[in-house]
Amino acid sequence: MSSAAAFSAESSARPTTESLQALIVELEPVLGERLTTVASIREQHGHDESWHHPAAPDAVCFPHSTEEVAAVVKACAAHRVPVIPYGVGTSIEGQVIADHGGLCVDLSQMNAILAVRPEDMDATVQPGVTRTQLNTDLRATGLFFSVDPGADASMGGMASTRASGTNTVRYGTIRDNVLAMTVVMPDGRVVRTGSRARKSAAGYDLNHLMIGAEGTLGIITELTVKLHGLPEAISSATVAFDDVAGAVNTVIASIQYGIPMARIELMDALAMRAVKAFSGLDHAEKPTLFLEFHGTHAGVKEQAEIMAELCQEFGGSDFAWATQEEERNALWQARHDAAYAAKALRPGMEFLATDICVPISQLAECIEATQADVAESGLVAPLLGHVGDGNFHLVVAVDRDSEEELETLAAFNQRLIDRALAAGGTCTGEHGIGTGKRAYMEAEHGEGWAVMRAIKAALDPLGIMNPGKLV
Structure with a gap:
């Protein structure tokens, strides 16, 4: 058996009951009550914010130091038990789901x-x-x-x-x-x-x-x-456009002009409708840029004036400024809550959040093609993103009980990623791979993915570290 095949076989194996019992016996003197097999705690650690099916670990522990983590990992290696690191469970590509069972190492109490x-x-x-x-x-x-x-x-x-x-x-x-x-x-x-x-x-x-x-x-x-x-001055604004192309072309121009923006975020019309209903923003249901400027008072004023001229050149209107901290916080909280706002468009449905990232010169074409694809597929998929670096997201509200919708979503997601890779981009700008995007790694990296697998096999020959994720 080749080393790659051996690694794959090792990483797909679940721990035996005997190995789990031996592990717990070894770690109980080290961790005491901070090692548990209580079902409710295991279930809590078997999912993240993604829509991927949950899978609970066999046990959960709460170390307090590097030395305790080292002892835990050594014991897991000795007993061939998978190890799943856990932060606060906010990942959205299934990174903490324990598909192979094992021990979840919750690091939340290491918070000094x-x-x-x-x-x-x-x-x-x-x-x-x-x-x-x-x-x-x-x-x-x-x-x-x-x-x-x-x-x-x-x-x-x-x-x-x-x-x-x-x-x-x-x-x-x-x-x-x-x-x-x-x-x-x-x-x-x-x-x-x-x-x-x-x-x-x-x-x-x-x-x-x-x-x-x-x-x-x-x-x-x-x-x-x-x-x-902390910048001396901060100013935020929103500006609406009649179409997404105008908003994206404004972003491209601002980067080419070298305006030192702190934040440039985009929401399409459907995303604005969702956020308006969910967060109470009094904004038009149009493609909208959320902007923020950091610097000196004079610098922020100059940046804002140049950006306003660019926005007008590409059809922007309805500037709304937020200079007070409370107003800015409300604005950006609404942006951060956009995924939940999107989910509220179809109450009772689940949502798949996906993201791609492309070179800035390809952004307008990629977004326009994606929106046309959304319209043709009939999906409810608000678009938003960190367009200042070419990264955008779709939050797709889906009926998980509908085979037709699931098939439509799978085909749409494949086309989205194919579009990103063809543009010289990536299947994920920031969400990561987990289990959700593992299938696209070879298409993106080619032989580079084989190198990643070789690194994994060399450093983790037993395949115990978060098996089934990324590689």
């Missing part, structure tokens, strides 16, 4: 902010710290952590799924904002990746290898992240 260094503009945190928790702690420093995926995700979870969000166009993704990590490897070794230096040419980039690995190569137990200075 270990150090904040304002002079170096960085902080070191445990993986269970959420972005809101960190930014609350940073208020007195004049600094903030920029990655904002919408959900109050954990830092470890964001790194594991290579998260981004509304601030990406200016501040980058989580990949750009993690300097160093502590990772427990599949055999229980503790490895430190990266450093607090802002650049390095020392060897393989293990830091970025672990970011986006979705727990398939190890468990992140500590992160050192970049911080950014």
